[in-house]
Amino acid sequence: MAIGTMTSKGQITIPKDVREELGLTPGTRVSFSRNASGEIVLSRQSRPISDLSGALKYNGPPVPLEDMGDAIAGGAAGLAQ
Numbered sequence: 001m002a003i004g005t006m007t008s009k010g011q012i013t014i015p016k017d018v019r020e021e022l023g024l025t026p027g028t029r030v031s032f033s034r035n036a037s038g039e040i041v042l043s044r045q046s047r048p049i050s051d052l053s054g055a056l057k058y059n060g061p062p063v064p065l066e067d068m069g070d071a072i073a074g075g076a077a078g079l080a081q
Contacts, residue, residue: 014042 002015014024022044024030029045 002018004012004014006012018024022030022042024044031043031045033041033043035041
């Protein structure tokens, strides 16, 4: 069992094995909730979709929105068959 100690400022150091298990890195937000048996549960907050901005690189020429819409519609039509 991992144990953390609270400082006089109310801060708790999360043990390394727990940080690694939850994928916590500096700046990661965590939430605290109470489960059905009354225990407090710490969970990593989901990242907002905006954090993914720029994650995929595209080095080609700009593609007009109309062309993207046509490609999506064509792909969806292929799935329906």
